[in-house]
Amino acid sequence: MSSTIINEVRRGFYLDSVALMRFSRAIASLDGIEEAALMMASPSNRQIMADAGLLDATSDGAEGGDLIIGIRAVNAEAAETARAEANLLLDTPTGAQGEGQSWRPKSLRAAVKARPDANLALISVAGDFAAAEARKALRRGLHVMMFSDNVSIADELALKREAQSLGLLVMGPDCGTAIINGTPLAFANKVTDGDIGVIGASGTGTQEITCLISQGGGGISHAIGVGGRDLKDEIGGITTLMALDALDADPKTRHIVLISKPPAAAVAARVVERIAASQKTFTVCFIGAESWQLPDNASLALSLKAAAEQALGGRALFADFQAGALAQPAPAAKVRGLFSGGTLCAEVQTLFKAAGEQVMSNAAIPGVLDLAAPADAHKIIDLGSDEYTQGRPHPMIDPSVRDQALQDAIKDKSVGVILLDVVIGYGAHNDPAGHLVDSLGTALAGDTLIIASVTGTDADPQNRRGQITKLQAAGILVAPCNADATVLALACIRLNR
Amino acid sequence: MQLIENANQEAVTRMLSADPVLIDVIPASEAIPALKDHMILHAGPPVAWADMCGPMQGAIAGIAVFEGWASDLEDAAAKAATGAFDFHPNHHFDAVGPMTGMTTLSQPLMVVENRTYKNRAYCALNEGLGKVMRFGGNDASVLARLAWLRDSFGPAVGRALRSGDGIPLKHLIARGLTMGDEMHQRNVACSGLLLRELAPALARTADDNDELAKALAFIGGNDQFFLNVAMAMGKSIMDPVRNIHGSSIVTAMCRNGTDFGIRVSGTGDTWFTAPVEMPEGLYFPGFTEADANPDMGDSTIVETIGLGGFAMGASPAVAGFVGAGAASEAGNFTRTMSEIAAGENPEWTIPAMDYLGVPTGIDIRLVLETGLAPTINTGIAHREPGVGQVGAGVVRAPMKCFEGALIALAESVGVK
Numbered sequence: 038m039s040s041t042i043i044n045e046v047r048r049g050f051y052l053d054s055v056a057l058m059r060f061s062r063a064i065a066s067l068d069g070i071e072e073a074a075l076m077m078a079s080p081s082n083r084q085i086m087a088d089a090g091l092l093d094a095t096s097d098g099a100e101g102g103d104l105i106i107g108i109r110a111v112n113a114e115a116a117e118t119a120r121a122e123a124n125l126l127l128d129t130p131t132g133a134q135g136e137g138q139s140w141r142p143k144s145l146r147a148a149v150k151a152r153p154d155a156n157l158a159l160i161s162v163a164g165d166f167a168a169a170e171a172r173k174a175l176r177r178g179l180h181v182m183m184f185s186d187n188v189s190i191a192d193e194l195a196l197k198r199e200a201q202s203l204g205l206l207v208m209g210p211d212c213g214t215a216i217i218n219g220t221p222l223a224f225a226n227k228v229t230d231g232d233i234g235v236i237g238a239s240g241t242g243t244q245e246i247t248c249l250i251s252q253g254g255g256g257i258s259h260a261i262g263v264g265g266r267d268l269k270d271e272i273g274g275i276t277t278l279m280a281l282d283a284l285d286a287d288p289k290t291r292h293i294v295l296i297s298k299p300p301a302a303a304v305a306a307r308v309v310e311r312i313a314a315s316q317k318t319f320t321v322c323f324i325g326a327e328s329w330q331l332p333d334n335a336s337l338a339l340s341l342k343a344a345a346e347q348a349l350g351g352r353a354l355f356a357d358f359q360a361g362a363l364a365q366p367a368p369a370a371k372v373r374g375l376f377s378g379g380t381l382c383a384e385v386q387t388l389f390k391a392a393g394e395q396v397m398s399n400a401a402i403p404g405v406l407d408l409a410a411p412a413d414a415h416k417i418i419d420l421g422s423d424e425y426t427q428g429r430p431h432p433m434i435d436p437s438v439r440d441q442a443l444q445d446a447i448k449d450k451s452v453g454v455i456l457l458d459v460v461i462g463y464g465a466h467n468d469p470a471g472h473l474v475d476s477l478g479t480a481l482a483g484d485t486l487i488i489a490s491v492t493g494t495d496a497d498p499q500n501r502r503g504q505i506t507k508l509q510a511a512g513i514l515v516a517p518c519n520a521d522a523t524v525l526a527l528a529c530i531r532l533n534r
Numbered sequence: 535m536q537l538i539e540n541a542n543q544e545a546v547t548r549m550l551s552a553d554p555v556l557i558d559v560i561p562a563s564e565a566i567p568a569l570k571d572h573m574i575l576h577a578g579p580p581v582a583w584a585d586m587c588g589p590m591q592g593a594i595a596g597i598a599v600f601e602g603w604a605s606d607l608e609d610a611a612a613k614a615a616t617g618a619f620d621f622h623p624n625h626h627f628d629a630v631g632p633m634t635g636m637t638t639l640s641q642p643l644m645v646v647e648n649r650t651y652k653n654r655a656y657c658a659l660n661e662g663l664g665k666v667m668r669f670g671g672n673d674a675s676v677l678a679r680l681a682w683l684r685d686s687f688g689p690a691v692g693r694a695l696r697s698g699d700g701i702p703l704k705h706l707i708a709r710g711l712t713m714g715d716e717m718h719q720r721n722v723a724c725s726g727l728l729l730r731e732l733a734p735a736l737a738r739t740a741d742d743n744d745e746l747a748k749a750l751a752f753i754g755g756n757d758q759f760f761l762n763v764a765m766a767m768g769k770s771i772m773d774p775v776r777n778i779h780g781s782s783i784v785t786a787m788c789r790n791g792t793d794f795g796i797r798v799s800g801t802g803d804t805w806f807t808a809p810v811e812m813p814e815g816l817y818f819p820g821f822t823e824a825d826a827n828p829d830m831g832d833s834t835i836v837e838t839i840g841l842g843g844f845a846m847g848a849s850p851a852v853a854g855f856v857g858a859g860a861a862s863e864a865g866n867f868t869r870t871m872s873e874i875a876a877g878e879n880p881e882w883t884i885p886a887m888d889y890l891g892v893p894t895g896i897d898i899r900l901v902l903e904t905g906l907a908p909t910i911n912t913g914i915a916h917r918e919p920g921v922g923q924v925g926a927g928v929v930r931a932p933m934k935c936f937e938g939a940l941i942a943l944a945e946s947v948g949v950k
Contacts, residue, residue: 074819081663089820
C-alpha cells in the first residue's frame with residue numbers, strides 16, 4: 038500500500054518555528070499519519086521536508102515567507118483529516134494554554150530579592166534543615182518564625198543568641214501561631230485589630246485568647262510566639278524578654294497578655310522583673326499555676342477565658358451562656374477529653390482540678406495524674422502530642438487522627454461525656470466540624486453526650502458560625518469557648534450523680 | 535565567606551566591565567600560533583577519540599579530509615584511531631566552537647577583542663543551517679562550504695572589519711534582547727543588526743559584486759549567523775574572570791557530546807566533568823529522540839554570561855521546547871536562573887520582565903544550595919556521523935560537575 042502525500046501552501050503566513058514544531062508533533066501523532074511537518078518554506082526547511090518525504094509539486098513555488106503544510110499518511114482520508122486539523126491549529130489563536138503557574142522563589146535569597154520590603158521569614162522545613170535556614174534568614178536581617186519542630190535546644194539557643202545580637206526575634210522553634218500587624222502566620226485566626234498584645238509559648242492558647250478578645254469586642258496589636266522551650270532554663274526566655282521589650286515600646290499596644298506553661302523559677306524572675314519595669318498593664322496566664330507572685334501592674338489568670346476577660350478590662354464573656362440550662366444528665370460518670378490543641382487540653386485540666394475532679398492526661402499539668410497511673414479519673418488527651426503525630430499530620434490539619442479515639446470513647450461505657458475542641462483558622466483543616474459529624478456518624482444518636490467549642494472567628498476561611506451550626510444540627514452541645522465547654526461537661530456529669 | 539563574596543564581586547565586576555568588539559576574521563594559524571599541523575581543537579572538555587560520540591568522530595573525519603590530512607573519511611577515521619591527530623579543547627586556546635566545534639589551521643576565525651582587558655577570543659564562522667560540520671556533517675557539500683568560507687567569505691568579512699574600528703557588541707546584544715533574541719537558539723535579530731553594521735564596509739571593500747552578493751545573502755539567510763559571534767564574545771568576557779582566588783563563579787561550561795565540563799574562577803583551569811544529559815526538545819520531521827545525540831558544544835559559554843537559557847524571558851517562543859511550553863511562562867526560566875546567579879546585568883535587560891537584567895555570574899554555591907542546575911538552550915545533533923541537526927531543545931547542566939567544583943574550591947581556600 039502506498040502512502041498519500043498532501044501539501045498545502047499558505048502564502049505570506051508566518052508563525053514562530055517553535056510553535057510550528059509543536060503543531061508538527063501534534064499532527065504527526067494523529068491516527069494514520071506517517072510523518073507531518075508545518076514549516077516556513079526557507080531553502081533549509083524545504084530540504085528537511087524533502088528528506089523526510091513530505092513534499093509534492095504543490096509546494097514547488099513556495100518561498101521563504103510562505104508556510105508549507107506537508108503530510109504523509111496511510112490513505113487520503115487520514116491525510117485530509119490531518120490537513121483540516123493543521124489548518125484548525127493555525128487558525129485558532131490559543132491564548133494562554135499552559136497551567137499559568139506563576140513563579141515562586143525556591144531560595145530565601147530569591148524571595149528577599151522579589152520582596153525587598155519583607156522583614157520576616159516563616160520557616161517550615163524538616164527539623165534537620167530548619168536551623169540552617171533560620172540562620173540564613175537572620176543574616177539577611179529577617180525576623181524568624183520557626184514552625185519547624187525537632188530542632189535541638191543547642192541550635193535554638195545559638196539562633197536566639199545570634200538573633201538577639203542582631204536585634205531580631207526568633208519565634209519558635211515549634212511556634213505554631215503568630216499574628217504580626219494583622220497578618221496571621223501559620224495556625225492563626227483573622228481577628229480584630231486593636232491594642233492588646235499577646236506573647237505566647239503555645240499555639241492554641243494564643244489562638245483561643247486572640248479569638249476570645251476579638252469576640253469580646255477587643256482587638257489584637259500583635260501576637261508573638263516564642264516556642265514551647267523559651268521559658269526553660271536552657272534558653273532563659275530570650276525571645277519572651279525581647280517580645281516584652283517590643284510590645285512595651287509599641288505605641289499601639291496598651292495591654293499585654295503573656296501565656297505559657299509555668300516557667301522555670303529563675304526565668305520567671307527575670308520575666309516578672311521586666312513586667313514590673315513597664316508602664317503598661319499585664320495579664321499573665323501560666324496555665325496550670327494557681328498562684329504567682331506578680332507586680333502591681335500584672336494579674337494572674339487561671340484560664341484562657343479568664344485571661345481574655347482580664348485583658349478586656351474585666352468584661353465578662355458570654356454572660357448569657359447558662360451551662361445549667363443546656364446541661365443534660367450524662368449517662369455515665371466520666372469525661373473523655375479528646376483535644377487537638379495542647380493548651381486547650383491544659384485549660385480543661387486546670388478547670389477540672391479547680392472543680393475538685395480527679396483528672397489524668399498524656400500531657401499532664403502540675404497536679405494532674407499521668408495517663409498510665411492506676412486511677413479511675415477523667416481522661417483528658419492531647420492528640421497533638423508526639424505519640425499521636427509521629428509520621429502523621431497534626432490533628433488540626435488532619436482531624437481523622439481523632440477518629441479512632443472517638444470510637445473508643447463511644448464504646449467505653451464509663452464515659453458519659455466526650456469533650457472536644459474544634460480549631461479553625463489559617464493552616465487548619467477546611468471543615469473540621471463537618472469531619473467530626475461524619476466521623477461520629479450513628480454514634481450521634483447514642484447516649485454519650487458530646488460537647489464541643491469552636492476556636493476561631495467568623496472572618497476565618499471556615500467561618501466559626503457555620504461550624505457551630507453544623508455541630509448543633511448534629512446534636513452536639515456547643516459552648517461559646519473551651520472553658521465554658523468544660524463547665525458544661527462538669528454540669529452534665531454532676532446531673533448524673 | 536567574605537573572601538568568596540569579595541572574589542565573586544570582583545568576578546561580576548569584570549564581567550560587567552567587559553567591552554567586547556568584533557574586530558577581524560583571520561585564519562586560525564594566525565590567530566592561534568600554538569595551533570600546529572595535525573592538531574584538531576574540539577568542543578567541550580578533553581576527550582579521547584575512542585570516547586567521542588558519532589557526530590564528533592564524523593566532524594573530525596571531515597575536517598581531516600578538508601585539511602588534506604586524509605584522502606577520504608574512512609582514511610581519516612583510521613588515522614584518528616591510530617593517534618595521527620592531536621585533540622585539544624578549544625577552551626585551551628582562547629577559542630570556542632559550536633556543537634562539534636572543529637578548529638584547525640586553515641579555518642577562518644572571528645576575532646573578538648575585550649578592549650577593557652586586552653584579551654582576544656576566537657570562534658569559527660557559522661556555516662548556516664542544514665547539513666553542516668558542527669552537527670557532524672562531513673560530505674562534499676559540507677567541505678565545499680567550508681572551502682568557500684576559507685577562501686572568499688572569511689577574507690571578505692575580515693577586510694570589512696579591518697577597514698573600520700570593529701563592531702562593538704554590547705549594545706548589539708542589548709538591542710537583540712529587546713527584539714526577541716536570547717543569543718543561543720534565537721539570533722535572528724542580532725544577525726540582522728550585525729548585517730546592518732557590516733554591509734556598507736563589505737560593499738566598500740569588495741572587489742567582486744557577485745561574491746559580495748553571495749556574502750550578504752549568506753548572512754541574511756542564516757538566522758543563527760550571530761551565534762558564533764556571541765560565543766567568541768562570551769569567551770572574551772569570561773577569560774579575564776579566570777583565576778580569582780576564592781571565587782565560586784563559573785567561567786566556562788561546555789560539552790563534547792560525551793562529558794559536560796565546567797571551570798570555576800577560584801579553581802583555575804581544572805575541568806569538573808560529568809556525563810552529558812539528553813536535551814528535552816522538538817524534532818524535525820523524520821526524526822525522534824531515538825536519533826538524538828547527547829548534549830554537545832562550547833555554545834554554553836552563552837549561558838555562562840547570562841544569555842541563552844538564562845535570558846529565556848526575552849524569547850518567549852523558546853519556552854515551547856519544554857513541557858507544556860506556554861510562552862507566557864518563559865520569564866520563569868530567567869527568574870529561576872536568577873536564583874543561582876551572583877548578580878544581574880543592568881545593560882542587558884528584558885523589557886517584558888520590567889527590564890530585569892539577565893542573571894550574571896553563575897555561583898556554584900547557589901547551584902548546590904538550591905538544587906537548580908543551569909538551563910541551557912541547545913540544538914540537537916543526530917547520533918550518527920554525517921547526518922546533521924535533527925532538532926532543538928533545552929537541557930540541564932549535570933549537578934555532579936558543580937559538586938566536584940565546590941569540593942575543590944573549598945580545598946583551595948583552606949576548608950578541609
